[in-house]
Amino acid sequence: xxxxxxxxxxxxxxxxxxxxxxxxxxxxxxxxxxxxxxxxxxxxxxxxxxxxxxxxxxxxxxxxxxxxxxxxxxxxxxxxxxxxxxxxxxxxxxxxxxxxxxxxxxxxxxxxxxxxxxxxxx
Amino acid sequence: xxxxxxxxxxxxxxxxxxxxxxxxxxxxxxxxxxxxxxxxxxxxxxxxxxxxxxxxxxxxxxxxxxxxxxxxxxxxxxxxxxxxxxxxxxxxxxxxxxxxxxxxxxxx
Numbered sequence: 184x185x186x187x188x189x190x191x192x193x194x195x196x197x198x199x200x201x202x203x204x205x206x207x208x209x210x211x212x213x214x215x216x217x218x219x220x221x222x223x224x225x226x227x228x229x230x231x232x233x234x235x236x237x238x239x240x241x242x243x244x245x246x247x248x249x250x251x252x253x254x255x256x257x258x259x260x261x262x263x264x265x266x267x268x269x270x271x272x273x274x275x276x277x278x279x280x281x282x283x284x285x286x287x288x289x290x291x292x293x294x295x296x297x298x299x300x301x302x303x304x305x
Numbered sequence: 306x307x308x309x310x311x312x313x314x315x316x317x318x319x320x321x322x323x324x325x326x327x328x329x330x331x332x333x334x335x336x337x338x339x340x341x342x343x344x345x346x347x348x349x350x351x352x353x354x355x356x357x358x359x360x361x362x363x364x365x366x367x368x369x370x371x372x373x374x375x376x377x378x379x380x381x382x383x384x385x386x387x388x389x390x391x392x393x394x395x396x397x398x399x400x401x402x403x404x405x406x407x408x409x410x411x412x413x
Contacts, residue, residue: 218402228340228348228391230402242400278347283338283359290395290402291338293359295347 185209185294187279192299199269199303205262205279205296213237213257216282218292219264221275221301231277232264236286247273269303276300309337309392309405316411317382325377327392327405335395337375339368342389342407351390352377379410387412 191203203219218233232243232253241253252265262279277299280292309329317323327337336355340348350359352368365380375394379386392405 220404227389227407228342228393228404230393230404233402244401283350283353289353290335290393291350291353292340292348292393293350293353295349297347 185281187281187294187296189277189279189296189299192277192301194302194304195269196305197270197303200265200267201269201301203264203266203277203279203299203301205264207260207262207279207281210281211285212255212260214285216288217255217262218280218282219253219262219277220280220292220295221273221277222298223272223275226275229275233282233288234262235288240288266301269301271303274301274303308396308403309394311390311392311405311408313406314409314411316413317379318413319384320381322378322380323382323410325379325390325408325410327375327377327394328373329394329403329405330373331394331397331399331403332370332373332375334397335399336370337368337392337394339366339375339377340391340393341386342391343387348391382410382412384412386410 186208188206219231250268281294283291283293338353342348356368396403
């Protein structure tokens with residue numbers, strides 16, 4: 184069965200850095216676009232970034248551009264999010280999510296991890 | 306701010322039909338997908354594309370679209386349908402993803 188397991192969240196000071204990981208299993212990871220989506224406490228969902236199956240195409244939300252970097256290691260079935268220059272408003276549960284369609288980008292997410300909480304506070 | 310607009314809250318009597326809407330210019334060109342999220346849980350895809358349900362989603366959930374508005378309809382709402390519902394689609398450029406602000410559904 185498809186599983187996505189995030190890790191790497193925690194408490195970090197403003198201006199600090201954190202690297203999130205998402206371990207994928209139960210499907211051919213290298214065939215799918217993957218995304219990071221976050222949810223601030225008590226708020227709605229916010230798309231953060233996506234990466235193509237090969238890693239050659241990447242997009243970011245304006246709110247994280249130039250601070251966050253998405254990457255993947257298909258040999259390790261893993262997705263990453265390097266977060267630098269963190270701000271209080273980056274506090275959220277971060278989910279990794281699989282695009283619904285193999286090989287192309289649909290923008291629909293059929294599997295989500297359980298999320299990892301990132302708290303940015305002094 | 307979100308480019309997709311949803312009503313913050315909607316209520317429905319048990320067994321009745323409810324429609325949750327999502328408005329945005331990008332919906333004129335792209336279909337929306339819909340997610341159900343219960344407290345403390347990750348979102349679950351319930352509708353995608355024109356009107357497609359993933360395996361395991363009850364057929365009381367359906368989707369439709371007209372102009373700049375996408376709709377999620379629950380026909381015969383059940384107590385377990387009480388949740389937050391989010392729409393998402395591509396943005397107007399077609400390259401990015403946007404989510405609506407979410408609708409809290411209460412089943413009375």
